[in-house]
Amino acid sequence: MTDDRKMVEETVRSTLVDMLGLSAARVAEFDGATPLFGAIPELDSMAVATLLTELEDRLGITIDDDDVDIEAFESFGGLVAFAARKALG
Amino acid sequence: MAGENCLRFSPPDGTTRAHILFLPPLFDEGNRLRRTLVLTMRALAGLGIESHLPDLPGQNDSAVATSAVTLDDWRGAVVQFAAQMPRPFITAAWRGGTLIDDAATGAVGHWRMAPVAGASILKTMVRTRIASEREAGRTLGAQDVRALAKQHGHVELAGNRLSLTMFDGLEQAHIADVEPLRIVTAADMTGSALWLRAEPGEDAGMANIMARDLADWAVQCAAG
Numbered sequence: 001m002t003d004d005r006k007m008v009e010e011t012v013r014s015t016l017v018d019m020l021g022l023s024a025a026r027v028a029e030f031d032g033a034t035p036l037f038g039a040i041p042e043l044d045s046m047a048v049a050t051l052l053t054e055l056e057d058r059l060g061i062t063i064d065d066d067d068v069d070i071e072a073f074e075s076f077g078g079l080v081a082f083a084a085r086k087a088l089g
Numbered sequence: 090m091a092g093e094n095c096l097r098f099s100p101p102d103g104t105t106r107a108h109i110l111f112l113p114p115l116f117d118e119g120n121r122l123r124r125t126l127v128l129t130m131r132a133l134a135g136l137g138i139e140s141h142l143p144d145l146p147g148q149n150d151s152a153v154a155t156s157a158v159t160l161d162d163w164r165g166a167v168v169q170f171a172a173q174m175p176r177p178f179i180t181a182a183w184r185g186g187t188l189i190d191d192a193a194t195g196a197v198g199h200w201r202m203a204p205v206a207g208a209s210i211l212k213t214m215v216r217t218r219i220a221s222e223r224e225a226g227r228t229l230g231a232q233d234v235r236a237l238a239k240q241h242g243h244v245e246l247a248g249n250r251l252s253l254t255m256f257d258g259l260e261q262a263h264i265a266d267v268e269p270l271r272i273v274t275a276a277d278m279t280g281s282a283l284w285l286r287a288e289p290g291e292d293a294g295m296a297n298i299m300a301r302d303l304a305d306w307a308v309q310c311a312a313g
Contacts, residue, residue, distance in 0.1 A: 001135045003151060018282035048245070053209055061258035065219055065231055066155075074291055087187035 008084045012056050012076075019043075019051060032077025037070060055058055061086045093166070094150050095143040098130040106136045107307035108178035109200075110193055111142040112172055112186030115210060116249055119148060122183060124291040127281055132264035132300030138307055140181075143170045156243045156250035156303035157279025160189070160207075160258030167192035177311040181303055184284055187212050191265035199267045200303055203274060203282065207262025271306050278302065 035074040147158035171193035179198040187204040238244035280295025
């Protein structure tokens with residue numbers, strides 16, 4: 001994994017820690033297959049709105065809402081891949 | 090503003106070293122942080138600092154409808170809150186509160202946590218509306234949301250009815266330069282961004298550390 005990709009992944013982790021009120025240790029155990037949207041009750045479509053804006057602010061990116069597919073949020077790996085695509089091209 | 094509630098915590102008589110005007114985050118973020126802010130106010134009283142947490146018109150327990158207020162109304166309210174503050178005082182603002190803290194005329198200092206642009210606050214609220222429309226099987230774009238505000242004079246966003254003036258005001262709101270200024274993050278206060286929590290939480294440890302940091306800064310600013 002490149003440093004840039006690792007930075008994106010760590011940003012996604014820290015944002016989830018803040019949003020879900022989970023411990024950093026617990027979120028550190030998330031892997032690509034860890035289910036998110038649909039599996040974590042707190043992470044509903046309203047929370048996804050917060051998550052998108054927070055990722056924009058923390059990663060310095062702009063996300064076009066038309067480009068958001070909720071399937072990208074179904075697993076931790078999907079979310080990191082989505083954020084990395086936006087941040088790193 | 091006349092008629093708005095203000096929560097105040099004072100130290101025992103004769104021991105007040107400085108005063109702080111609290112300007113909480115706006116909308117839902119304010120609700121999520123409120124409990125921890127009040128814990129901070131209690132801790133501040135124990136440190137000899139009097140703090141005031143007024144309701145902005147249209148927020149918290151205000152009798153004014155959210156749809157009836159504009160960003161300029163909030164700035165005007167801050168001018169009035171500041172005029173009523175005992176001297177010397179500083180402002181402490183979190184998130185969206187930092188968009189209006191410069192209106193506190195007479196403040197001898199400012200303290201900010203995690204400032205956020207008005208456009209970011211608005212964007213999250215617009216996204217929430219888009220998401221709920223999508224769940225109802227309707228497709229709505231960000232531009233459509235503003236068009237709705239223009240058409241009706243107001244728009245419902247994440248449980249808040251915003252006027253077109255407020256919508257545009259937030260879109261353009263920026264954080265003013267003020268001084269003396271101390272800016273901190275939640276992590277600096279050994280806490281986390283409680284205003285983002287999907288399920289509201291509280292953090293007494295963070296409140297105690299914020300209170301100490303605020304007290305030190307208030308006393309330092311009051312000493313000039």
